[in-house]
Amino acid sequence: MNRPEHMGWAALWGVHGKWATIAVAILLSGLALGFGGAAEVDTDPAAALPKGAESATVVRLRQQLPSGQVLPALVVYSRDGGLTPQDKDAVTADAGRMAALAVGGRTPPPVFSGKGDVALLTVPLAGALSNAELTEAVGRIRAEGRAGLPAGARVEVTGGAGFQVDLAAVFQGADITLLAVTASVVALLLLLTYRSPWLWLVPLSVIGVADQVAAKVVAILTRTTGLTVDDSTLGITSVLVFGAGTNYALLLIARYREQLRLHGDRHSAMTGAVRSAAPAILASSATVTLALGTLTFALSPFNRGIGLAGAIGIVTAVGYALLVLPAAMVCFGRGLFWPFSPKLGQADPTRTGPWARVGGAVARRPALMAAVSLGLLAVLAAGAAGVHSGLSQTERFRDRVEAITGQETLSRAFPAGSAQPVVIISRTAAAEQVRAAAAGIPGGPRVTIVERTPQYTRAEAVLGAEPGSDESFAAVRALRAAVHAVPGANAVVGGAEASDLDDRDAAARDQRLVIPLVLAVVLLVLLALLRSVVAAITLVLTVVASFAAAFGAGWFAFTHFFGFPALDLSVPLLSFLFLVALGVDYNIFLITRAREETPLLGTRGGIVAALAVTGGVITSAGILLASVFAVLGVLPLITLTQIGVIVGFGVLLDTLLVRSVLVPALVTLLGDRFWWPGTPGPAVRDAERAGLGHEAPVR
Structure with a gap:
């Protein structure tokens, strides 16, 4: 009989090949970790806007104007019941002291609200400041503001500078926290799954290295291809x-445990395990990778970044799982599974276990x-x-940082839209016509020309509608239509409210395009794997039903328990992609095993039988995946919390209800028609099943 190390890829985990495989993996991983560097996080505001969006054009044009070279820090003073004369004197004094930090050495005069309870002081900082320099400058502004303020008054720094500093501080150390919590959750669940004091260390170490290698590959691409993350x-x-x-x-180790009961030699057992598990694992990873690849057609840079980075992560994970993990596992004897080590000739307990009773x-x-x-x-x-x-800028973060509370104070004190006016940039020759056209739309916004160069002029429009409302977005559309009609103006409309509108339009377009592409990808992979139209369509419909249920339950939880005002725009699409692509994994694991068992x-x-032998491992995998997605909640973005809740709950539904009850029930009802027009592949009757490996010593 041929030794496994002389049979193709089996040589990678053969008697001698396993050490070479591990050595190569260590070398390549070390090179990636040593020279990959850190990812370049793009802080350009235009890069975060949808491709081709008009608001992104405004950001680019504004960078050519003098105002585009500054980053404003908005210092907001307030007191319940109104600012006192002493408060106003302190604000005026601050304007003089903070001028030393401002571009040009001066600040505009402070502006007081109509009720006299809020004052706004704008400190223009240099836009070219590094993050460290900006953090220091904002810190000095906050210290100056609080130093001379009478008791009972409040000061908050917001604006572009305040948001950039506060949000950077919120994320500081978050990647380490996410990694630590994720690894801890995985370690705990692997320990509970295998009930072995050391087995869990092998898959956790391999996947942990894969995670870091994937991060370094993404980092390299951010510096060489313009990938925006x-x-x-990254989280x-x-x-x-x-x-x-x-x-x-988990699936590979479960198959390996089965094969160890059939083979005395652990290398032969691993060959059988990889041979039987690889088709399902490759189909599963291909589904997720191709589904993530559909995000490259999205307009949203956030979605595109997740698509490419996530695909890299999945390819890296499956490479380490199918190449490195088998070699690492066979380095140890059966004692790796102690105290529940599988013994040669031992009956498979899963055949008569609890999942067999559920299936029956x-x-x-x-x-x-x-x-x-x-039902x-x-x-x-x-x-x-x-x-x-649709969440506003102040609603996207769970942490109530000072920049957010300061923005809310401004919004309450000044007319709607005045804190973040709509920006209109046009050719200077037609600036007055553009201003008149903008002021003439329904609602009569206040339009003021605030900056003029020989080529371009910037105007600001204060809308009367509440920011984020349907009326406000309708006003932005009307504003764009009006200024676009001015001949020769080349006018464009941007600003925070216009950016939100562009984000909404891009999200709606991405959903209409990407969701059908994801369904097509999943269907085609299932057709190629199962060669059955009925099976592929049935499985796709079950995961879509699972997503609908998880989405509905998630929205109910967000409104009644979490208090979230809305879903973030990217949540429906990303939740759908992750749930459908990852949720179908468990159906793939179940049905590929059913194809093996059906001929017999x-x-x-x-x-x-398939449910009996895969029930334990798939349930463990589903609980683990749901828990890992729930870990996204440690990051401060409400977006990630919402994705984690919906995907986590959906994975549990897939694992405990859809895969365990609904799919077996539908397969039983359909009978042999489930496999139409094909038939299940031949049962596994290779040397492992025939017991040819028993001649080898137990190793």
């Missing part, structure tokens, strides 16, 4: 690597089980009624 993108990528990589490891119960009453499952999913999906998307046991017996 931010801290949240999601890390979660994907840990979640998907550990899922693949479902197979006896498939119609009732399917009806109850679908429960429908009830949960109904929670999505009245869903509202029939369709009904095959699905029951």
